[in-house]
Amino acid sequence: MTSPADLSVASREAHDEAAQALFDDLIAKDSRIEPRDWMPEAYRKTLIRQISQHAHSEIIGMQPESNWITRAPSLKRKAILMAKVQDEAGHGLYLYSAAQTLGISREEMMDQLIEGRARYSSIFNYTTPTWADMGAIGWLVDGAAICNQVPLCRASYGPYGRAMVRICKEESFHQRQGFEILLELMQGTEAQREMAQDAVNRWYWPSLMMFGPPDDQSPNSAQSMAWNIKRFSNDDLRQRFVGMLVPQAEVLGVTLPDPNLRFDEETGQYEMSEIDWTEFDEVLAGRGPANAERLRRRRQAHEEGAWVREAAHEYARKQAERALEASGAVA
Amino acid sequence: MSTHEGPAADAAGLDPHGDVSVDELALTEELAGAGITAAGGVASADAAEYAMRLGDDALVLAQQLGMWIARAPELEEDVALGNIALDLIGHARSLLHYAGTATGRSEDDLAYWRDEPEWRNAWLFEQPNGDFAHTIARQLVASAYLLELYAALTESTDPTLAAIAAKAVKEVDYHRDHAIQWVLRLAGGTDESRRRMIVALADTWPYAEELFADDELVERLADEGVAVLPSSLRPAFDAVIDEVLAEARLELPTGRTAFTASGGGRRGSHTEHLGPLLAEMQVLARAHPGASW
Amino acid sequence: MSTPGETGTEAWPLWEVFVRANRGLSHVHVGSLHAPDPDMAVRNARDVYTRRNEGVSIWVVPADAITTSDPDAKGAYFESPAGKNYRHAVYYTKSEGVKHL
Secondary structure, eight states: OOOHHHHHHHHHHHHHHHHHHHHHHHHHTTOOBOTTSOOOHHHHHHHHHHHHHHHHHHHHTHHHHHTTTTTOSSHHHHHHHHHHHHHHHHHHHHHHHHHHTTTOOHHHHHHHHHTTOSOOOGGGGSOOOSTHHHHHIIIIIHHHHHHHHHHHTTOSBHHHHHHHHHHHHHHHHHHHHHHHHHHHHHTSOHHHHHHHHHHHHHHHHHHHHTTOSOGGGOTTHHHHHHTTSOOSOHHHHHHHHHHHHHHHHHHHTOOOSOTTOEEETTTTEEEOOOOOHHHHHHIIIIISTTHHHHHHHHHHHHHHTHHHHHHHHHHHHHHHHHHHHHHHHHO | OOSOOOTTTTSSOOOTTOOOOOOOOOOOOSSTTHHHHHTTOOOOHHHHHHHHHHHHHHHHHHHHHHTTTTTSSSHHHHHHHHHHHHHHHHHHHHHHHHHHTTTTOOHHHHHHSOOGGGOOOOHHHHSOOOSHHHHHHHHHHHHHHHHHHHHHHTTOSSHHHHHHHHHHHHHHHHHHHHHHHHHHHHHTSOHHHHHHHHHHHHHHGGGTGGGGOOOHHHHHHHHTTSSOOGGGGHHHHHHHHHHHHHHTTOOOSSOTTTTTTOOOGGGTOOOTTHHHHHHHHHHHHHHSTTOOO | OBOTTOOSOOSSOEEEEEEEOSTTSOEEEEEEEEOSSHHHHHHHHHHHHOTTSOOSEEEEEEGGGOBOOOGGGHHHHHSTTTTOGGGSGGGOOTTTTOTTO
């Protein structure tokens, strides 16, 4: 006998099947999934994880650069750096908003971050001891980020793609300003040139790690590519990034710190030294130079701001109450 | 050509880096009034000293607000404070650029190579950020003063100062609005926020007096129509503050004439906060004399 | 059904932001943000979404005040126009070549 409960399960299953078919069809047509659409739970989870990690990276990524705002060596550079770090706050905000459409609140994501339960790009766990790091971050880290992000403008999830379009547009100046910082240094004094080369030496390998593990060790990549979230493999992106860097390094006059780096005419690929994945794993596991500091500072800002957020919330509540009373008095 | 044309544009493209070209854009003048100085408008010694006072006010305040970035109570406020700081750096650069024309120095020469006694900012601006309430109290006093100042200065007979003021007045108008909104919220929010706002106002208010002090320099310049007499800005400033505090149900903590002895900023005498602030700001530039960045 | 994103649990609610890029154009949705109240929402929108001359006017709307069509009723809502080609000028081909038509 079929009970009413079974019926509803059956009809829900039928509904889900039809919805899944629609979803698959949209993906196959390279169309977009929008917030109210049915989507597989794994797709939703993958997106929440990826978008919130991306947002966290923007927010944590403000720290290594904001470190130099007060000490920027010219007023023009100070303004540029401030605008850039401020952009990153904006980008984090766009991304948190995109993630919210999947049913998670910003508060929840922020809690995950400051409690150490969420990941963000490991690159920001390196420190910025010199001004040249501002140049190297712009050129290498933002350069790698742009490689990753431009394809994400076409991510199958609509709000994510739209946020990325906005971010890519705004970030067009980030890499350029970094390149310009390095160029100025390389054309400057001996001490400035050393500073620039040293920063490139320190940031080159971590920036290559930003593309993630090699394709044969990247378990989630295949599914993300099938869902049109990811469009190029990690190794592909890394190759293209290096291909872009080589001529730019020549213009700068810096040496990329890999003695084995060479272009193989036959394969059309760059050959490079083995990336130190132990270091990558260590930083990822929270044992990088600045992991603890990044979280401490984020937590501090969040906690010290709590009374301000509460005050504004309470003020809004009182205002609404007064408005209600006023309208009640009139009516 | 657009930077990244979004979903459709690189759909067929194989280059994941995309076409990194830049939007066609007519760039606006970066430093207000710089066109006039480029055409030979050099500041007189008096005008340069005056511009340095205003420029130092703006730069020291921008330096402080810049410290909030990545530390604000909410992301939206990181962006808001960043915008204000960027406006102020713009004012500082324009004013210091102009001040430097009198002696052949650049904005950076003035920002990075003057020692503490050569700085002309008022004490208010060098007071530390404190908690968010202290920053907002400082913003309220500063922006209410600056708005009256720049509004009057748009009529300056000095075309460079008038041009700088014309841009600054609109921006500072927003800064004042931002400060007022937060004063209302902190004063009318929770018990804790109200308590903090009251303390912040008490700590900040004594530094208002110095902003409105006249001296020989501004008197000479005001006669020529170049500068605005600071004392002439006081009634309008007081009216605004009174209105804001009334709406926030706050009272001025001390009498309006308290601390008249304070304030030597215009003569180069400063509180204990300016030295460390300058040391931090100038450390890198001074480690590399003659370098360009 | 309201717009996605508002959880109803956060101290600062979610707002949807619409910006008019220039006179003569409609306000277009650009994204969302958090703010404690409408006055702050419109200011935050100015700071977050118009840093590069993107707008001359801003609307903010509480995200939970927006009602959306039911995505499960896509057919019922949006199937009807298909096939009604006579609503479009290109349907009428016999007048081709005739001027001002």
